[in-house]
Amino acid sequence: MTSGKTPVSDWLLEVNNLACGYNGETVVHDVNFALGHGDIGCLLGPSGCGKSTILRALAGFLPLKSGEIRLQSRDISLPGRTLAPEKRKIGMVFQDYALFPHLTVAGNVGFGLKHSSREERQQKVMELLDLVHLKDLAHNYPHELSGGQQQRVALARALAPEPTLILLDEPFSNLDADLRRRLSLDVREILKSLGISALLVTHDQQEAFAMCDQVAVLRAGRIQQWDEPYNLYHEPANRFVAGFIGQGGFIPGTAMGPDAIDSELGVIRGNRAYKWPSGTLVDVLIRPDDIVYDADSPLQPRVVEKTFAGTSTLYRFKLSDETEFEALFRSHLDFHLGETVPVRVEADHLIAFERSE
Template sequence: MKPMLNVNAVSVRYPERAVIESLSFSLAPGQIGCLLGHSGCGKTTMLRAIAGFEVLDGGEIRIDGDVVAAAGQGLPPEARRIGMVFQDYALFPHLSVAGNVGFGLRHLPASACAERIDELLALVGLRRERERYPHELSGGQQQRVALARALAPKPRLMLLDEPFSNLDAELRERLGHEVRDILKAAGTTAILVTHDQHEAFAVADVVGVMVDGRIRQWASPYALYHQPVDRYVANFIGEGVLLPGVVNGQMQIEFELGVFEGAVPTHCEADGCRVDVLVRPDDVQHDDASPFKATVLARAFRGAEFLYTLALPSGQKILSLVPSHHNHSVGEAIGIRLELEHAIAFVRE
């Protein structure tokens, strides 16, 4: 299947530094991707390059097979058939919801325009609000109007630049799922830029973790969490700790919590090779019957769960996420066992 978006070895440089360096990824038709990283990693610059607001110093960008940008040249933004949703939504305050959604459809006959507006308002669940104005809407409703307006001209690609950053955490996650459902229902290929991994995981099929203008790993949210390619991704995604261990003669990894078959790092196949093993909070189960004890150092109540910080006999600290009916006090020794289905280890630095 031909990619809808193909970014091939793209570089963008400013006089003082390289912002994007030989970056590549692609999206299949209808797929939702995300560029995830801290401020300054280059993710917004990459989005602007796809949109046509940045000139490439190298590589090329194709949309639906058409070259829209190459080194030193590119189609203007309005010729790329791209929809965009920004942080501030940029709605027209003097236009109603219907007027905003139909703003990019004025070239159509009135009947076709009205039909498309009705279709989009139904898709985003705002038919009752069609005559209201932006200041009369909640932040979440404004965001859906902005999405409907961007979808109205049937763009080949949708770009979303930190679209939930002005909303509170609970609303961000809920709207992330809503936006994903809307984009999937429309069959629209999209790419999201965010620094929030919960947002990325709620919306995207595939996520690229960016640092210093490069993608460290381009994979599904599940793979990023359970199969990080390096320490940076392991530390950036989710929570967890790295515990010291060694590779034994049977190509197993031995560390304080047991002996495990696992992904022995490349170039670390000799007996006694020192490694660090990634242990996630959901790998550490509370088990009163277990002879292996750890001491509760701290706990954070999360409603359905507690996140415990535990001290192992060696003094190493681990995290454990357990149902909240397992209510233990700081200083208490509790039984734990490890359910490590995805043993990931890195060569000790």
């Protein structure tokens, strides 16, 4: 005998078979993913892949053509029925911060707390400013802050109404690379300390991997893989994900068995078992960290390009017209353009796809 109550989902956010778009054109097709309580997810992909469209649908700014969005086991978007954005308990942090220039830092953070008493609002604002390390700047105005400080204010303002979910729309894209890295880690720490779930939209893989527990790779409005960052890198679901995530390139090979491929770099073995018949023509993904320097190796490709990066140097090697690949070596291994270098493949993860002629 059942109680008749609707079962509560283990997921905070559920997106099922979502399709939406603009002006009669469908931009996002059959999107499915779920985000757990306290988890940070990411929508990652090239420009125009549908990341921001999904975010707008989650925020309630865009109606659905089909599918559903559920938050805490409650339908908030269905075709023909969309819960108003202000009723969703979803906070949003924008790319351009969207701070009110005429309000102080404290005024911006407390803007959404109008229904609280003055004392409660003041206490909440100072607690949040302390959390984002801006307590001493409470009476400053946005134009007096750096970009990173403005983004912290925007985060504190989004957190003030105690949302169930925070949406982050390319929040660090206006900042320099070093500040982006530090701020993304700070934001992750803040969200985790509060136990608040978040969904980040970005095209920056390093940002996605540093901040997020789960990442969706999108292409042309469809999710190609929703997975942990480690699995996206080492166990890509298809050739697009393999080529999009991280660095690397494909070289031709021939399957010798389920876990061995013959190539110009020798026989490459790994941890994955494929079902191809022996002799199947394949393309093998070689990442820069799959190649190691080995003074005794008979394999000696020629350096055709090098990029010095301080602690390391990225080399591009050419073995033949069909086989080029990259390798990342410590910078004290200094080779010159045109020089041949003894190397070998050390690929613990075998990533290959049947070649399409």
